[in-house]
Amino acid sequence: MQLGELEKLVLQYLWSEKVADAKQVHSVLGQTRANSLNTIQSTLDRLFKKGLLSRTKQGHAHLYRTKVNREALLAKLITNVTSDFVEQGEHSLIAAFSSASANLDDAQLDKLEQLIEQQRKLRRG
Structure with missing residues (x-):
């Protein structure tokens, strides 16, 4: 999209x-x-x-x-763009996010860690 x-x-x-x-x-x-x-x-x-x-x-x-909030739309757009380049189980998307995080300050990295932990908790149920 x-x-x-x-x-x-x-x-x-x-x-x-x-x-x-x-x-x-x-x-x-x-x-x-x-x-x-x-x-x-x-x-x-x-x-x-x-x-x-x-x-x-x-x-x-x-x-x-x-119908969607900002974060959900961003996730959808990222998925649409990367689906053409990343295969199931491939780690290049993770590497790309890691490279992009080099521009984040400590507060933004802390927030990212918090969001990752929230996703882990959601997966655990």
């Missing part, structure tokens, strides 16, 4: 606002980026079809909400 720049901005907006219709999104994003209301509506519809947004009809408009 690939996301365009406007799609990313719409997701970020909806993560902060929780729920909005196309006109609300347009008033914040569309006008500053010179996008029409129709472009915003098309973007919301694409995100809905990709399974990233839910929508409910209210009057003539749809109200949109995100």
